[in-house]
Amino acid sequence: MKQGTRTARVIDAVRRKITSRALEPGEKLPSIRGFAATMNVSPSTVVDAYDRLTSEGVIHARRGSGFYVADSTLPFAVTEVGPSLDREIDPFWVSRQSLDAGPDMVKPGCGWLPAEWMPNASMRRAIRQLGRADDALLSDYGSTRGALNLRRLLARGFAEEAIPAGPDQILLTASGTQAIDLICRLLLRPGDAVLVDDPCYFNFQALLRAHQTQLVGVPFTPNGPDTELFEQALIKHKPRLYITNSALHNPTGATISPQIAHKVLNMATAHDLIVVEDDIFAGFEPDRSPRLASLDGMDRVIRIGSFSKTLSASVRCGYIAARPDWIEALIDLQVATNFGGPSPVAAELIYATLSDGHYRKHMEALRRRLAGCRSETGARLAGLGITPWLMPRGGFYLWCQLPDGADATEMARVALAKNIVLAPGNVFSVSQAMAGFMRFNVSQMGGPEIYDILNRALKGKT
Amino acid sequence: MKQGTRTARVIDAVRRKITSRALEPGEKLPSIRGFAATMNVSPSTVVDAYDRLTSEGVIHARRGSGFYVADSTLPFAVTEVGPSLDREIDPFWVSRQSLDAGPDMVKPGCGWLPAEWMPNASMRRAIRQLGRADDALLSDYGSTRGALNLRRLLARGFAEEAIPAGPDQILLTASGTQAIDLICRLLLRPGDAVLVDDPCYFNFQALLRAHQTQLVGVPFTPNGPDTELFEQALIKHKPRLYITNSALHNPTGATISPQIAHKVLNMATAHDLIVVEDDIFAGFEPDRSPRLASLDGMDRVIRIGSFSKTLSASVRCGYIAARPDWIEALIDLQVATNFGGPSPVAAELIYATLSDGHYRKHMEALRRRLAGCRSETGARLAGLGITPWLMPRGGFYLWCQLPDGADATEMARVALAKNIVLAPGNVFSVSQAMAGFMRFNVSQMGGPEIYDILNRALKGKT
Incomplete structure (x- = not known):
């Protein structure tokens, strides 16, 4: 090092x-x-x-x-304040670089599809319908749980998964991240231990730090968390919560196996652990894989999700499905902190797009396209000695090991000077043991010249 | 009693x-x-x-x-969980009753205009334009500060107020409430004292309790907070923050006088107090009144606002204008807790509606209409012995004193059984000294029969 x-x-x-x-x-x-x-x-x-x-x-x-x-004047600044180019490569680095990237930047580090890959035709039809909606839909706050038609549609999907959550047990939120934030507000106090996968989505870390909790990473295997270390962490840290993606895990693309799902849930029950299952990548799965919420039946598992990856991140809307008493308390918290849920207009656009006859076909074509991109990008990266840790069943991430001795953070710095935003391994890692890894978004690789630039960045050359 | x-x-x-x-x-x-x-x-x-x-x-x-x-399983439940009709009349009562009210309910207690009074024609034009927008606008997350065109428009308004805040010092948020929530996250720790007006907007109390802060109420006069008691509270409680509406204060409709504004700001400086000025009712003013942010020039005053009252609560969007270092830290917090700001689609609709040539005329007509409603409702309520505490310069609230011995909370309970949602005084009051007051929304009085029902509720009859 x-x-x-x-x-x-x-x-x-x-x-x-x-x-x-x-x-x-x-x-x-x-x-x-x-x-x-x-x-x-x-x-x-x-x-x-x-x-x-x-x-x-x-x-x-x-x-x-x-x-x-230092005696800070800000009791809680999550990170230092400074121009974004100079800032430390922390969990915010990738978020802010990707969100604020100019149109001339290439963003293999970002967490979304190119705009033109999204179901824009369905969304435009939904917008045209919206122009003819009632005044009330266009201007009122909407109900505290969020639009009933969208909650019903979600409940039908849950029924197919054997998850017993009717529309009343669903709360729409402003985003998937806000869904987790509300759950943290309800269930966590500063100092509580929370289990996350190592590696895990970097913004889980940012969010949990904002709640001043103690993050405990459990090494992630290609079939889910390492169950032995998971149990050790339960015994040692007595965490209150575990946050994970069961399907197409971010960043690895792995999917939990039925055996590990069953074990994790048994351990959660034995140690009184609550599980937040973030299902945000479900739409990219070729077929259905195990879910903790299905096994558990909505007792200690909370299901959250959003439409930002598959439908639109501009029209934001997330959801929480949980026990009725938790939903009631979460409604109060959402009223206190946002005076209600997502924009009813947003919920209506999401509902109309999902109900549009063309949406399912769009998703099928998108899954095929992504499968092609995963193979192609995987093969090209392998040519540079960058090897996928596993080949995911779906989605747009490849979690890759760099050649011996290469440091992902350094590579990200070098690449940024070339207008390329990368997602270096350690931003995903509580243990900071992922310096030799990088997450690539196969839909955001730009032209073929990127491999040349990556090769140079790998060697530390600008 | x-x-x-x-x-x-x-x-x-x-x-x-x-x-x-x-x-x-x-x-x-x-x-x-x-x-x-x-x-x-x-x-x-x-x-x-x-x-x-x-x-x-x-x-x-x-x-x-x-x-x-009791040893709660939920470390932080803001209130008890239960069916909403039975629940205590607490600061959430009005919010949840109003937001979840059916179409058959009359809502003089709610905090918004009837849907058909909103600028729906301008909004529909904005929606039609949106259908022709770029794919990127329809599907991407957008930048961390939020849409530049809307921030520029806000900055031009600030310049007219002599508030030195350029577009970079403005952060768009999902709502006005979320704007305050982010500020609380940045600046407050559990146990910190926060000054609020007594009475104040009930959701300030809900929000500040969610942050586990200590609420200190300062009696409000028709010209702003009582400056003597304000200073005493500063000395006794050393609050970190004061949250207020300088113009068309909620619930009283009062506007701060230049002298009191000047004094409050001097006291804030002397006692190192940060002020959050919630400007949400500004659009209803007939002419511009004093602002703490203008006097202060963005040093210790944070300006927040939203478009929910004047434009749409369904298309949600709020903002924060503050010192650059605070904005940087708030961006991180908003990324951590909501992965970015308001929906870019929402910001675009707000921008297009505000820029629409018809919007200014709509607001002029609305202000005239509300002036008529205020006089008429005031006169009719006076006929029942319910007297406005003052006649506001604008807006839709009348803060009224009930006849001797009448209890607003009881009256609200009785009225709810008649499908009428009222806003009883004590939900606005930290001291709980407002049992004899009620806030009426002059735009939501329903038909003339409401005065009859109010009269009966006043006498405790159903």
Whole structure:
């Protein structure tokens, strides 16, 4: 590992202690020698890290006494404030680079399809219908649970999955992320432990840090979480919640096996763990795979999802399906924090698009197209020594191992200077053990010249 | 005061202690005799209240030892869970009754205009344009700050107010409520004191309780907060934040005077208080009134607003204008908790409607119409002995004093049985001293028969 990477790892560890409040403002940092031993780096690396954090104002030195966390005027800043090009490659880095990327950028690191691959024709038909809707639909807040027609449509899908959740047990939300946020507000307190997969979707980490929870990563296998380590984590950390994607897991594209699903649910029951199953990639599956919510029957599993990946991220809408008492409490929380659910106009557009006769055909064609892209991109990347960890059954992600010694974070920095946004492995990793991995979006590879640029970035050349 | 009301007041006080965590799960409640003295009620009233809370599972009795807060399985339930007709009249009561009201209900208690009073013609034109928009607008997440055209339009408005906030200092949000929620996440920790007006918008209370802050009410005068009591509260509680509407205050309709605005800002500076100025009713003003954000120039005042009252609550969009460093931190928080801002489609519809040539004329006509409604409703209510506290310069609220001895909460209960949703004074009041007040929405009075029903409800008759 290069010196720069080691320093970054120490900086990140300190930041994490501050944002998780393991270190409070004004508190003394670990000694240089002690922290060097903990992090398994040389004392000079810790000195470098502390110096850099000092120059950023995150910590300050007191002569002869050591380093202290700065008294921030913001009690809770999730990260430092600064121009986005200079910022640390943290879980926000990929989000902000991808969301704010100019039209000239290529974004293999982003988490969505190109706009022209989306069901825009169905959406335009839905918009034309909307122009003829009642005044009330166009201007009122809508009911607290969200549009009934969309909840009914979702409930029919749940019935096919044998998930016992009627329309009253479904709450529409402004987005899938907001769905998880509401659940965190209801079920978590600062300091609670939460299990996530290692690797997992980077924004789970950002969100859970915003709730000041303690993240515990469980290594992910091609068939789901490592059950032995999962149980050890349950015993050691007594987590309240586990957040996962059972199907087409982000970033790996893996799908949980029936045996692991069954084991995970048994362990959850034995240790009183609540599971949030984020089903956001379900529409990309070629056929149905196991679901924790189906096995559990809506007791300790909460199902969330959204339409942002398959239908539109501009017309935002997510949902939560859960026990009736939780739904009631979540409604209050959504009223308090957003005065109700998603835009009724958004829910109507989603409903109309999903009900449009052409939508199913569009999705079939999209799945075929993505299957082609996965093979092609996989083969081309393999030519550079970048090898997929597994070949997913569906979706647009390839989670890849870089050639020996290559550092994904460095590669992402180099690529950004060439207007390419990458998603380096460690932004997905609580343990920060994924420096040799990269997530690629097979639908966002741009032209063939990208492989040349990736090859140069891999070698650290700009 | 009737026995039922006294019991409800004690129940409410206990609930408040639990939700604010003044009483933790498992903790012992005050003794019956002691709490009776504190609340200035008879011990039997406290017994009644404790019995009722016991039957609801909120507390439980231990033989010979007293009453204890139940160990909730939900660490944070803002209120009890239950069918909405039975629920306590708390700050959520009006929200949920109004949002979920059927088409047969009359809603003088709600906080919005009838759908047919909104600029639907302009909105329909905007929707037709949207059908011809780029694929990217229809399907992509959009940038982290939200649509640039809408931020530019807002910035031009700020320039007219002499508020120095360019488009980069503006963050679009999913709603006005979510704007305040993000600010609370950034600036507040559990236990922090927050100043609100007494009375204030009930959802400020719900939101601030969701953040587990300590609410401090400052009595509101027809010209703004009582400055003497404001300063006392600053000294005593050292609040971090003050949330207010400077213009057409909710629920009173009052507007801050230049002198009080100046004093409040000086006190804020002296005591390092941050002010959130919610400008949501600005569009209803006949002419511009003083603003804290204008006096302050975006140093310690944060401006928030939304288009839900004037344009559409279905097409939701709010905004925050604040110091650049706060905006940067708020962007991260919005990415973490909602993966970006409002729907780009919503922002585009808002922008197109605001830019539509007919919108200004629509608002002029609406202001005239509301002025007529305010006089007419005021006169009719006065005929029942219900007198406006002041006659607002604009907007749709009348904050009214009920005849001597009438209890607004009881009246709201009686009216609900007649399919009328009212907004009783105490849901707006941190001190719970507004039992004799009621907020009426002059645009939602239904037909003339409502005055008859109000008269009967006033007398406790169904």
